[in-house]
Amino acid sequence: MKVALCGVVAALTVVLMLFEGLVSVASVAIPAVAGCLLIPIVAEAGLGHAFGAYGAAAVLVLLLAPDREAALIYVLFFGYYPALFAVVSKIKSRILLWGAKLMIFNAAAIAEGLLAIYVLGIPFEDFPLLGGWGPVVLLALANLVFVLYDYVLAGLIGQYYRRFYGKLGRMFHR
Secondary structure, eight states: OHHHHHHHHHHHHHHHHHHTTTOGGGTTHHHHHHHHTTHHHHHHTOHHHHHHHHHHHHHHHHHHOSOHHHHHHIIIIITTHHHHHHHHTTOOOHHHHHHHHHHHHHHHHHHHHHHHHHTSOOOOOOOTTTGGGHHHHHHHHHHHHHHHHHHHHHHHHHHHHHHTHHHHHHHHOO
16 A cells, blocks of 8 residues: 555656646746655655655656756755655754755755756856856745745645544554
């Protein structure tokens, strides 16, 4: 039953990422929503199954997704972060917790930017209004969006446990 859940979620993730080709302005939002599909797997089947489903979905997304940059965003951060959230959230110190979360996000954001420019060939745009500070300002703004995403993800996970875990859990915890 757990493997079936992982397969269905991986397939839903790929379908959702395929829709990104229809709505090209959602190249960050759709990978973020697709990553949230891991929440039931982490809760019901565990981290091992969640990372396995992420791996399967990531390979298929890289092969099939029409928007390569959105695929990179999914693979390098949003795809695995809901599972990693469960691991990182065990850190007791709030300072160390947020330090770890921000380091993970910034490493992924910088890697995505560099891969998009140097591997995918997405042209590096000049930031005439911001000068040489453009990438730094964008990274700072991305960090603000990440903090909001992390807060919303924590709320979604809490809602899943309050509303569905007891009901769906019976199928998986026999």
